[in-house]
Amino acid sequence: MGLRKFVDKIKPTFSEGGKLSFLHSTFEGFETFLFVPNTTTAKGAHIRDCNDIKRVMIVVVLALIPTMLFGMYNVGYQAQLSGCPELADAGVMALFWYGFLKVLPTIIVSYVVGLGIEFTFAQKRKHEINEGFLVTGLLIPLVMPVSTPLWIVALSTAFAVIIGKEVFGGTGMNVFNPALLARAFAFFAYTPQMSGEKVWYTVDGQTGATALEQLSTYEAGAELPYSLSDAFFGFMPGSVGETSTCAILIGAAILLFTGVASWRIMLSVFVGGLAFGYLFDVAGMTEFPAYYHLLVGGFAFGAVFMATDPVTSAQTNTGKWIYGFMVGALAILIRVVNPAYPEGMMLSILFMNALAPLIDYFVVERNIARRKKLIKNVK
Amino acid sequence: MKLSKNFTNPLAANNPVIVQILGICSALAVTVKLEPALVMGLSVTFVCAFSNLIMSLLRKGLPSRIRIIVQLVVIATLVIVVDQFLRAYMYEVSKQLSVYVGLIITNCIVMGRVEAFALGNKPWDSFVDGVANGLGYAFILVLVAFFRELLGSGTLFGIDILNRFGYVGNSLMLFPPMALIIIGCIIWVHRSLNKDLQEK
Known part of the structure; x- marks a missing residue:
């Protein structure tokens, strides 16, 4: 318990009136990171639970570990x-x-830039430091191609944290998923570096297209560029975390078992993707089977880790079904119909993030109308 | 109101773009490069100043029920003058600005100043007010265009500034959404400097 004693010893320095009281938020952040806080909420409604935001975020980080480890191995394998x-x-x-x-x-x-900005804002506004970035900071490297220059990573992280999160009021108030916003920024600002034929190079001087890019030029009758098992286990080029559906499913199991992510969203994203995949297959607009869509590119990763973000997704249960279905459906729609964007998952999730409050509004309104009718009938 | 205050007020404390949030549409469209932004700002200044002057001269004998039509005629005439002038002497810029010169007619700042100021004030005051509001608009446009051209293409007025140092252009800066974000950031800075603008 030496650490506890040490923390207690230096605490007065950072409390009000202490020498370093202006660093109070930083100290508080580290203290609660190390120990479960022994204070209770004084007022307002609150839930009695051993899980605070920090523990919830740590579960998501744990769920991301398999994809991260496999992603690292795959980088070496592709090289x-x-x-x-x-x-x-x-x-x-x-x-x-x-x-x-x-x-x-x-x-x-990604961690240094993002946490630096978060800490600065928390100090300035005299807030507590929020833990949301623990997850975002790990998601950002996983959705970027491994060859992304570091300054692009730094710039897009800064953009996502400032414009995507802090201007809306910090963690929990953001409209868009910050990690996806970082990717969207990098994608639109530095398109030549982020997409196309040149994106995938693990060895200096060697370039290649991601699996999705290869599929977008795929012609009927030819052999699929990656076999089903390769696509499922993730032995193909792509962003670091997105390739292995198998590792993502392990993460999904952790998230669902602990109840951190919504199973409704996850399921409905896959249903939506599959439904539209079959629709386009029947209509003859794609040459490869619908389930293949779910295995390549960022579809599974987006469905499990991005679409289920509790802040930016729909909140009502019916809303979650609609939201998830639309995410999956739009992703396939963009992939198949729009040749400019081989990957539709990022755009469809960001788009549905913007629509999520509207969906919730209509679901709530409809529920109110239904119950009003019920009262009328009883009378 | 004192004349000097009348002039400085629209430049900062009551800026038409970042405080009244008017004229955003053209601010997004013409700010990719500095040159068209500057020309656009000066055109609006011209139209705003002279429409204010003319409407202020007419204000005594003008029946209130037809004033909007008269305003439109005056503003439209001035806009056509500007448009023809640009086509004659600055054809390249005029092509870049395309419809946005014509759309000065619908710019809320011009009509707003005529309605809110010129119809109730003396000609000279109105003229100064028009110039000041036009310049307040032009200032924001140039500021936004400065960042967009510098960070987007690495140039200023078409002259290479950053590219020689191996700068990679940020193509998001060339899209209209980024203009909106830059204006948002300017508003953010402006509000944190002027405490009286912040909502309680």
Whole structure:
């Protein structure tokens, strides 16, 4: 308990009247990060639960670990496939280590920039530091291609945290998912670096298209560029975290078991995607089967980790079904119909984020109307 | 109201774009490059100043029920003068601005100043008010265009500033949404500097 004593010892310095009282928020943030706070909420409605925001966020981070680890291994594996001479006969661990070193800088940059901004704002506004960024900071490197230059990562993280979150009032008040906003910023601001033929390079000087990009130029009758098992386990190029549907499903199981994410949204996104996939398949607009859509690109990752964000998704149960279905359906619609954007998941989730409050409004209104009618009938 | 205050007020404390949130539409459309933004700002200043002057001269003998029609005729005439002038002497810029010169007619700032100020004040005061509001609008346009051109294409007035240092252009800056975000940031800074503008 040496740490507890130490924290207690330095506490007065940061409390009101202490020498470093202007750093109170920072101190408070670290203290509650280390220990469960022993204070109780004084007023207002509150729920009695051992899980505060910090613990909920940690569960999401845990759920992200499998995809992150697999993503790192896959970076090494793809580098080996593309003929990197030093990896010619490397083992699993060597490949993982290679990918680890490639991905780690992105994670560090995203955390340092994002947390730096969050801490500054919290200090300025004399708020407590919120934990939302623990998840966002890990999501950002996972939705970026591994080759993204670090300054683009830093810039888009800063944009997402300031414009996407702080101007709306910080964690819990944001309209759009910050991690996706970071990706959207990078995608629209630096399109040549983020999409197209050149995006995937793990070895300096080598470029290639992501799996989705290859699919968008796929012609009927040819063999699918990646077999079903490769697509499911994730042995294909793509953003770090998005390739392995298998690892994402492990994360989904953790989220659902702990009740952190909504199963309604997750399920309805897949249903919506599958339904529209079949629709386009029947209409003859796509050449490959509908379920293949769910395996390649960021569809599964978006469905499990992005669409279920409790802040930006719909809040009512009926609203969640509509929201999720639309996310899946729009993602496939953009993929199939719009040749300019091979990946539709990011745009469809951001779009539905904007519509989520409207959906909730109509669901609530409808419920009120229904119950009014009920009262009338009883009379 | 004192003349000097009459002039400085619309430039900062009561700026038509960032305080009254008028004229946003053209501010999004013409601010990709500095040159068209500057020309657009000066055109609006011209139209705003002279429509204020003319309407102020006419205000005594003008029946209230036809005043909107008269205002439209005056403003439209001035806009056509500006449009023809730009086509004659600055054809390239006029092509970039395209319909937005003609749309000065619908710019809320012009009609707003005529309605709110010129119809109740003396000609010279109205003229100064028109110039000041036009310049307040032009200032914001130029500010937004400065950031968009510098960060989007790395140039200012078409002259290379950042590209020689290996700067990579931010193409999001060239899209209209970014103009809206920049205006939002200007409003943010402006409000945190002027405490009396903040809502309680």
